Amino acid sequence: MTLPIRPDLQGLKPYGAPQLDVRARLNVNENPYAPPNAVVDAIAQSVRKAAQGLNRYPDRDFAGLRQDLAAYIAQESHVDFVEPRNIWAANGSNEVMLHLHQAFGGPGRTVLSFAPTYSMYPEYARDTFTEYVTVPRKEDFTLDVDAAVAAIREKHPVMVIVASPNNPTGTALSLDEVRALMRAADEVPGGCVVVVDEAYAEFRRWGTPSAASLVPQHPNLAVSRTMSKAFAFAGARLGYLIAHETFIDVLKVVRLPYHLSAVTQATARAALAHHRALQAQVDEIRAERDDTVEWLRAQGWTVADTDANFALFGPFEDRERVFQGLLERGVLIRVTGPEGWLRVSIGTPQEMALFRSALLEVTS
Ligand SMILES: Cc1ncc(COP(=O)(O)O)c(C=O)c1O
Structure with missing residues (x-):
């Protein structure tokens, strides 16, 4: 058949x-x-407490987790504007990315990225019937800013995704490069969002900035992060994003109800309370x-x-x-x-x- x-x-x-x-x-x-025993115990306790309420659906808006993520990112990236309303989260940053495509992509729409880059990007686009276009990076894998700006002007993408540090090359962006992308994105008729995928941000070398500091000036900029890498928490599946509240509101429309289970929320909150130990x-x-x-x-x-x-x-x-x-x-x-x-x-x-x-x- x-x-x-x-x-x-x-x-x-x-x-x-x-x-x-x-x-x-x-x-x-x-x-x-692997997580140290003290953290394993804290997670087990937190999950035990959550298990007592598993007859109920979880907090759909994961208020406590957003609060903890906001506090973590404020401290990690030295930014003071992040409130829980500026945070979105999902089962891995893979799901955050899918939400972005569901919200902004679609037939007749284009997402632009810079090759070589993370091999899942074309898959989110395919799954949402979005056209995926790449601009080649320079020979040393840094961004070709002139080519990037020209492509944004020509293709009018709804979304530009750039990983920093980039997978598989490890290349990080400077804030000036992000600003150049923002200037070009701001001129796209109908609007264009820029997503900086900072899955590996915590490993960046001293002095390499996070694009999170640029979010206050740009309602169309989002910075995506994950607990899978530096946090030593890949098995828990928790990714998140920092943006203006108006941006986050759009993502809420496409998420499945109760997408973050009570167990995931409990696990992630216990881990965030011990982030220093996990990132030791x-x-x-x-x-x-x-x-x-x-x-x-x-x-x-x-x-x-x-x-x-x-x-x-x-x-x-x-x-x-x-x-x-x-x-x-x-x-x-x-x-x-x-x-x-x-x-x-x-x-x-x-x-x-x-x-x-x-x-x-x-x-x-
Ligand atoms: C650049 C980049 N973004 C996002 C992800 C997805 O991470 P996760 O879904 O585990 O948060 C990865 C995983 O390898 C990655 O390399």
Whole structure:
């Protein structure tokens, strides 16, 4: 029997990197450190309390969680304007992104991004019948601001999405670059929103700013964040966004009712109360990243400058062979980015030592 699947979905494979039980899982940019026991206990207690009310639907507007996220972002990004009404959240920033596309995308509408970038962006567009257009980044993976502004003027996108730090390259944006995008977006007839996807923001190098500080001046700017990366909380699924209240109100229209379960809200609130403990190793990961970049360069490879918890390196004549050779030695990385490049997430010092020795074996 033939299923009446949408023609544009026929034959497509679901998105997803391999989940393999190997010694070094360095392929999806997770934080390699499990939550400390004290945090595990706090989460368990918080979930236990929530479980007593599971006969009821959860707080649809997740007021407590928004309050906690606002307090966290105010402190993390040194901004003083963030109130709970400036926060939106969903099951991972993937779902936040889908809400953005549901609210602003649609047939006859265009979303613009900058390649190479996060491979889910075209999927949100596809799922909402939105056209997805990319402008190539420069050779060093920084934004080609002139080309970006020209494309905004020509294509009149409803939404510009730019990841900072960018996945898979690690490239962060300066505030001047965001301002240039905003100026171009403000001229688009009918309006254009700019979304800065800061999934990896907490790993940025000292002095690299967050676009959150620009939100007060721009009602069409949103900054997306996640607890999946620096927070060591990928399994909990909690992403969020900072924007003007009028922007958030639009997203409320498209969300499913009660999309954040009471268990998710309880888990995330307990984690936010312990954010320092959960992010205790972020400095270590940053240092390990910088050492990894330095080591890769010393071996003669090119490595993109990175503000994230991963590094894109290459070029390899046969990257599949290198990927496979590493996997045979218990090291799982990611084949992504332009042809010839590979991406490695930063793990523990032991995992990175294994990565280095395996890479030398495979490429010698
Ligand atoms: C740039 C970027 N944005 C968003 C996400 C989605 O993260 P999550 O849905 O876990 O919050 C990822 C995950 O890898 C990412 O790399």
